[in-house]
Amino acid sequence: MFAIRQYEFGPPETLQYESVPDPVAGKGQIRIAVTAAGVHAVDAVIRTGTGSGPFAPPELPMTPGREVAGVVDQVGEDVDESWLGKRVVTHLGMASGGYAEKAVREVEAVHEIPEGVDDAEAVTMIGTGRTAVGILDNTPISADDVVVVTAAAGGIGNLLVQAARAVGATVVGLAGGPAKVDQVRALASEVIAVDYRAEGWPLLVRDELAGREATLVFDGVGGKPGRAAFDLLGIGGKLIMFGWSAGEPIELSAADLFERYLTASVVLGPTILKRPGGIRALETEALRQVAQRRMVPITQSFPLAEAGKAQHALETRETVGKVVLIP
Numbered sequence: 001m002f003a004i005r006q007y008e009f010g011p012p013e014t015l016q017y018e019s020v021p022d023p024v025a026g027k028g029q030i031r032i033a034v035t036a037a038g039v040h041a042v043d044a045v046i047r048t049g050t051g052s053g054p055f056a057p058p059e060l061p062m063t064p065g066r067e068v069a070g071v072v073d074q075v076g077e078d079v080d081e082s083w084l085g086k087r088v089v090t091h092l093g094m095a096s097g098g099y100a101e102k103a104v105r106e107v108e109a110v111h112e113i114p115e116g117v118d119d120a121e122a123v124t125m126i127g128t129g130r131t132a133v134g135i136l137d138n139t140p141i142s143a144d145d146v147v148v149v150t151a152a153a154g155g156i157g158n159l160l161v162q163a164a165r166a167v168g169a170t171v172v173g174l175a176g177g178p179a180k181v182d183q184v185r186a187l188a189s190e191v192i193a194v195d196y197r198a199e200g201w202p203l204l205v206r207d208e209l210a211g212r213e214a215t216l217v218f219d220g221v222g223g224k225p226g227r228a229a230f231d232l233l234g235i236g237g238k239l240i241m242f243g244w245s246a247g248e249p250i251e252l253s254a255a256d257l258f259e260r261y262l263t264a265s266v267v268l269g270p271t272i273l274k275r276p277g278g279i280r281a282l283e284t285e286a287l288r289q290v291a292q293r294r295m296v297p298i299t300q301s302f303p304l305a306e307a308g309k310a311q312h313a314l315e316t317r318e319t320v321g322k323v324v325l326i327p
Contacts, residue, residue, distance in 0.1 A: 001019070001020060001021075001022050001100060001101035001102050002017060002018065002019055002020070002100070002101050002304065002305070002327070003017075003018065003020045003063050003097070003099060003100035003101065004016065004017055004018075004063055004064060004065070004099035004100065004304065004307045005018050005020065005061050005062070005063055006047065006060060006061060006062055006063070006064060007060055007061045008060065009047065009048055009049025009050075009057060009060070010047070010048065010049075011048075011308075011312075012044075012047070012307075012308035012309065012311050012312040012315075013308055014047065014308075015047065015064070015099075015307045015308040015311070017304070017305040017307070020063075020100075022102055023097070023100075023102055023103065023104045024074070024076075024104070025074045025075055025076035025079070025104050026076045026077070026104070027076050027077040027078055028076060028077070028078055028079060028106055028107060028108075029075075029076040029079065029104045029105060029106055029107060030072045030074065030075050030076065030079055030083050030088070030104065030105060030107050030110060031072065031073055031074035031075075031076075031102055031103070031104045032068055032069075032070040032071065032072060032073070032088060032090070032102065032103050032104070032105065032110075033070045033071045033072075033073040033101070033102055034068045034069070034070040034098070034100060034101055034102060034103055034327050035069055035070040035071065035119045035326070035327065036068070036069045036070070036119040036120045036122070036123045036301075036324050036325070036326060037065050037067065037068050037069075037098045037099055037100070037123065037304065037324065037325040037326075037327070038065070038066060038067030038068070038098065038123045038124065038126070038127055038128070038322065038323075038324060038325075039065075039302075039307070039310050039311060039314060039322075039323035039324065039325060040066055040067070040127060040128070041243070041245065041314060041315075042055055042066070042094070043064050043065065043066065043095075043311060044311045044314065044315050046058065046064060046094065046095050047064065047311065054094065054269075055094070058094065058095045062095055062097075063095075063097040063098075063099055063100055064095050064097075064098065064099050064307075065092065065095070065096065065097060065098020065099035065100065065103075065325075066091060066092050066093065066094065066095070066096060066098055066127060067089075067090070067091050067092065067098055067123045067126050067127040068089070068090060068092060068098045068103045068105075068123060069087070069088070069089040069090075069113060069119040069120075069122045069123040069126070070087070070088065070103075070119065071085060071086070071087055071088070072084055072085060072086050072088055073085075073102070075107075076104075079107050083107065083110075086112055087112065087113040087119070087122075088110045088111060088112055088113060089110070089111050089113050089119075089122040089123055089125075089126045089287070090105045090109050090110045090111065090126065091109070091126050091127050091130075091279075091283065092105060099304065099307050099325060100304075100327070101304070101327045109280075111126065111283060111284065111287055113287070114287055114288070114290070114291035115291070116291060117287070117290050117291055120299040120301060120322075120324045120326075121290050121296070121297055121299065122287065122290070123322075123324060124155065124290075124297040124299055124321075124322040124324070125283075125286040125287050125289070125290045125295070125297065126283055126286065126287070128155040128156055128159070128297070128322050129159060129283075129286030129287070129289065129290065129295065129297065130279065130282035130283045130285075130286045131156055131242070131268070131272060131282075132156050132159040132160060132163070132286070132295070133275070133282050133285050133286045133289070134267070134271075134272025134273065134274065134275070134282050135156070135160065135218070135240065135242055135267045135272060136160070136163055137272065137274045137275050137282075138240075138265070138267045138271065138272065138274055139216065139218075139238070139240050139265075139267065141163065141164050141167050141169050141216065142167060142168075142169065143167055143168030143169055144169075144215075145164070145169040145170070145215045145216050146169070146170045146172070146209065146212050146213065146214045146215050146216070147160075147164040147169045147170065147171050147172070147214070147215070147216045147217075147218065148171075148172045148174065148205070148214045148216070148217045148218070148229050148232055149161050149164070149171065149172070149173050149174065149217075149218045150174045150196070150217070150218065150219045150220060150221040150225055150226055150229050151174070151175065151176075151220050151221050151245060152173030152174055152175050152180075152184045152187075152191075152193070153173070153175040153180035153181075153183040153184050153298065153320050153321065154220065154245075154320075154321065155297070155298075155321055155322040155323075156220055156242065156243075157173070157175075157218070157220060158183070158184070158187055158297065158298045158321055159295045159297060160218050161173050161184065161187050161188060161191060162187055162188055162294070162295050162296070163294075163295060165187070165188035165189065165190070165191060166188075166294060170190075170192070170209070170212065171188070171190075171191050171192065172191075172192045172194060172205055172208070172209070172214070172232075173185075173187070173191050173192065173193045173194070174194055174195075174196040174201075174225065174229060175193065175194075175195065175196065176195065176196060176197050176317060177195060177197060178195065179320070180195075180320055181193045181194070181195050183298060183320050183321075187298075192205070192208045192209075194208070196225050196228070196229075201228075202228050202231065202232060205232060206232070213232065213233065213234025213235075213237070214229075214232040214233045214234060214237055215233070215234065215236070215237050215238070216233075216237065216238050216240065217229045217230055217232065217233055217237070217238070217239045217240065218240050218242070219239060219240065219241050219242070219243075219250065220241075220242050220243035220244070220245060221243075221244065221245050221246050222241070222243070222244025222245070222246045222247075222248055222249045222250050223244060223246030223247060223248050223249075223250070224246070225246060226241075226244070226246065226249070226250040227250045227251060227252075230250055230252070230256075233260065233262055234260065235260050235261055236260075236261050236262070237260065237262050237263075238262070238263045238264075238265070239252075239262065239263070239264040239265070240265055240267050241264065241265070241266050241267070241268075242266070242267055242268045243268065245317065252264060297321060297322055298320055298321025298322065299321050299322045299323075299324050300319050300320050300321055300322070300323055300324070301323075301324045301325070301326050302323065302324070302325055302326070303325070303326055304325045304326060304327040306325075307325055310323050310325060
């Protein structure tokens with residue numbers, strides 16, 4: 001099979017497309033003929049070798065990739081053969097071999113892909129989707145809310161926009177550039193889509209809201225755009241942070257919160273595990289949401305051989321939605 005291999009930490013060019021031996025399903029495992037592999041921002045952090053904690057550099061050489069969808073083509077010892085031929089999706093863990101034509105996983109960590117859900121959608125929801133569900137578990141939204149979503153055309157952002165509109169909330173979707181703004185407008189009815197690269201964009205948002213103030217900001221961008229979104233919150237509003245793609249988190253002080261009686265929370269990692277059943281329950285709910293077409297992720301595909309190009313595009317914020325590799 002072909003897979004992406006990495007022998008040293010560094011830029012996207014360190015990702016090499018090579019022929020390697022097929023993996024073999026061990027006891028309690030299945031092997032998946034991969035049809036879609038998810039690309040995550042964390043993959044790029046791992047690639048550079050600059051991460052820490054759960055994102056600490058792995059041993060090299062390695063094949064990156066955390067999420068795969070495909071068809072079961074081999075079962076290991078103690079696994080029912082009825083799994084053969086089934087369309088499945090799974091989260092593999094950190095740097096666990098997803099950028100490849102075949103991958104193995106313990107059968108209890110695998111989900112069947114619901115009917116009507118394509119492979120790119122499934123691989124999006126098993127990781128990015130489960131995070132969105134966890135964020136929403138921690139932050140209920142009502143029809144009375146005015147919700148601002150930064151990076152609204154991104155992998156998590158587009159799902160949060162859809163969820164907020166589904167309950168009737170007023171939604172402001174912020175995105176960088178006209179093409180991404182158009183994607184946000186297409187997500188759901190009556191979304192206020194604004195280009196945060198435009199001069200004076202916060203004033204545009206305030207004009208669109210016609211005197212209403214934001215009650216909730218979902219921010220995965222951080223930096224100056226995140227801070228400007230935070231400043232749109234009215235008295236008693238909430239800031240929910242789940243990342244900083246701008247390279248730095250929002251600069252905040254206790255005085256900022258006291259000034260308007262605001263709440264700021266980080267909802268990521270273990271903090272999203274509010275739902276009984278933990279991560280698997282989040283994955284199951286994410287797949288249910290896409291099967292019912294309540295959350296339909298935006299995806300952008302690259303050939304497996306262009307994994308380095310895909311990661312570079314994601315790092316430079318040139319992509320829309322979830323980035324997926326196709327073997």
